[in-house]
Amino acid sequence: MKKKKEMQLALQMVSGYGAEFSAWRMPGTDPEAYTNMDSYVERAKLAEKGKFQMIFIADTPALTVDLGPQTPSFPMDPMLALMAVARETKHIGLVATLSTTFNYPYNIARQFKALDVISRGRVGWNAVTTSEPLASANFGEQVASRKERYDKAHESIQIVQSLWGSWETDAWTLDVKGGKFADMDKIQPINLEGQYYASRGPLPIPPSEQGQPVIFQAGGGEEGLEMAGRYASGVYANPYDIESAREHRQALRLSAARYGRNPDDIKMYTGFMFSLGSTEEEALERRRQLMSFNPEEIPSRVRYLGFMVGLPLSVNALDIDQPLAPDLLKNAYANPRDPRSSIALKLLKLGLSIRDVLAHGVINYHPVVAGTPVQVADFLEEWFLAEACDGFSVVPDIAYDGVADFVEQVVPILQDRGLFHREYEGKTLRENMGVPYQYGRLK
Numbered sequence: 001m002k003k004k005k006e007m008q009l010a011l012q013m014v015s016g017y018g019a020e021f022s023a024w025r026m027p028g029t030d031p032e033a034y035t036n037m038d039s040y041v042e043r044a045k046l047a048e049k050g051k052f053q054m055i056f057i058a059d060t061p062a063l064t065v066d067l068g069p070q071t072p073s074f075p076m077d078p079m080l081a082l083m084a085v086a087r088e089t090k091h092i093g094l095v096a097t098l099s100t101t102f103n104y105p106y107n108i109a110r111q112f113k114a115l116d117v118i119s120r121g122r123v124g125w126n127a128v129t130t131s132e133p134l135a136s137a138n139f140g141e142q143v144a145s146r147k148e149r150y151d152k153a154h155e156s157i158q159i160v161q162s163l164w165g166s167w168e169t170d171a172w173t174l175d176v177k178g179g180k181f182a183d184m185d186k187i188q189p190i191n192l193e194g195q196y197y198a199s200r201g202p203l204p205i206p207p208s209e210q211g212q213p214v215i216f217q218a219g220g221g222e223e224g225l226e227m228a229g230r231y232a233s234g235v236y237a238n239p240y241d242i243e244s245a246r247e248h249r250q251a252l253r254l255s256a257a258r259y260g261r262n263p264d265d266i267k268m269y270t271g272f273m274f275s276l277g278s279t280e281e282e283a284l285e286r287r288r289q290l291m292s293f294n295p296e297e298i299p300s301r302v303r304y305l306g307f308m309v310g311l312p313l314s315v316n317a318l319d320i321d322q323p324l325a326p327d328l329l330k331n332a333y334a335n336p337r338d339p340r341s342s343i344a345l346k347l348l349k350l351g352l353s354i355r356d357v358l359a360h361g362v363i364n365y366h367p368v369v370a371g372t373p374v375q376v377a378d379f380l381e382e383w384f385l386a387e388a389c390d391g392f393s394v395v396p397d398i399a400y401d402g403v404a405d406f407v408e409q410v411v412p413i414l415q416d417r418g419l420f421h422r423e424y425e426g427k428t429l430r431e432n433m434g435v436p437y438q439y440g441r442l443k
């Protein structure tokens with residue numbers, strides 16, 4: 001019997017606290033989680049217990065937030081955080097983001113390959129072009145044109161993959177008696193030269209148990225689709241609704257096919273946030289508490305909610321603990337300029353207070369479910385069965401208890417419904433993602 005298709009799960013690590021920027025202030029959270037690698041390791045072990053396929057770390061090389069009220073958006077250094085995790089875990093994949101714009105391909109190839117070897121074949125590289133001006137400024141540059149960023153990305157990935165394949169698979173002889181550590185005839189320069197990057201090679205690192213790291217991609221537009229279709233086995237995406245997610249996934253699959261690949265070999269992971277409670281009210285209360293840490297944020301959020309539903313909403317003119325008055329609500333509409341608007345409007349029409357509509361996460365970066373484990377599982381099932389994605393990159397509101405709760409309460413529901421595996425399929429990230437072996441550059 002053919003095995004039913006199952007979703008995959010990635011745990012997004014952020015900076016150690018969770019998705020919500022006030023999570024660091026929640027009772028129970030270690031305020032130093034950002035610098036405490038034990039907390040990363042603990043979370044990763046929990047995710048491994050829950051059979052998550054991978055940990056995923058986004059990254060931009062810049063301080064992008066106001067550290068007054070907020071925690072950083074990324075770990076101190078994703079590769080070092082994953083190194084700590086690699087030593088303490090056995091199965092879970094380790095995926096980090098590194099920009100093709102600000103790193104020499106040789107350095108990328110070396111770091112990722114070394115971690116892949118150390119972790120026995122569990123590593124992925126999320127290749128991004130980075131359009132954040134603060135990041136450019138850190139390298140003494142301005143944001144380059146999209147064309148230049150993507151031209152560089154193609155060169156970077158091709159050089160990195162060639163360096164990864166610069167040892168023949170049996171080059172590491174380790175012949176102790178004969179005194180031959182490796183066979184230099186099988187370790188050759190790559191001699192690649194592009195417009196922006198060049199590398200002679202070879203890399204002084206042997207193949208890993210999955211050959212080489214898995215390529216991921218996150219980025220927009222036609223250029224992003226092309227990059228994903230040519231090289232990526234995994235794509236990190238952030239759609240807000242099933243329809244646009246389906247379109248994006250379909251476009252990725254077509255792009256892979258255009259480059260002679262099997263569309264099933266490219267997996268799309270959708271960003272998703274959750275707040276769990278034993279009732280919906282309990283989950284919402286958790287989010288109300290998170291919001292209460294930053295009351296100064298509320299006026300601008302209410303204003304933005306107004307923009308989403310076409311009404312001039314203001315904290316000065318409204319009691320945000322009340323539902324919108326019917327005479328206001330009758331003129332509301334879902335602003336097509338923000339794909340999250342229809343959810344905001346739906347909740348307002350259900351008669352929720354403005355505070356609770358905000359607490360549902362309608363202005364968050366990813367879709368949010370604040371509810372029971374069954375409600376979270378229902379959401380994931382609906383998207384997955386609609387073929388809106390191959391898996392999810394999940395971010396708990398608050399990491400310190402959110403990961404454990406998801407693993408203990410949501411994963412078993414998904415498993416009982418036949419939507420998520422109960423055991424790792426293989427030893428390497430490639431095997432656990434169900435993507436083919438690759439060594440070196442695709443010809």
Ligand SMILES: Cc1cc2nc3c(=O)[nH]c(=O)nc-3n(C[C@H](O)[C@H](O)[C@H](O)COP(=O)(O)O)c2cc1C
Nearest residue numbers: 058059060097128129130131218219220236237238
């Ligand atoms: C879902 C998603 C996730 C991204 N994650 C990162 C990231 O972690 N680090 C980064 O520097 N850029 C990230 N990017 C930005 C891309 O690298 C790129 O700069 C951005 O998509 C804008 O440029 P583009 O539309 O020309 O690709 C991400 C983009 C998307 C769509």
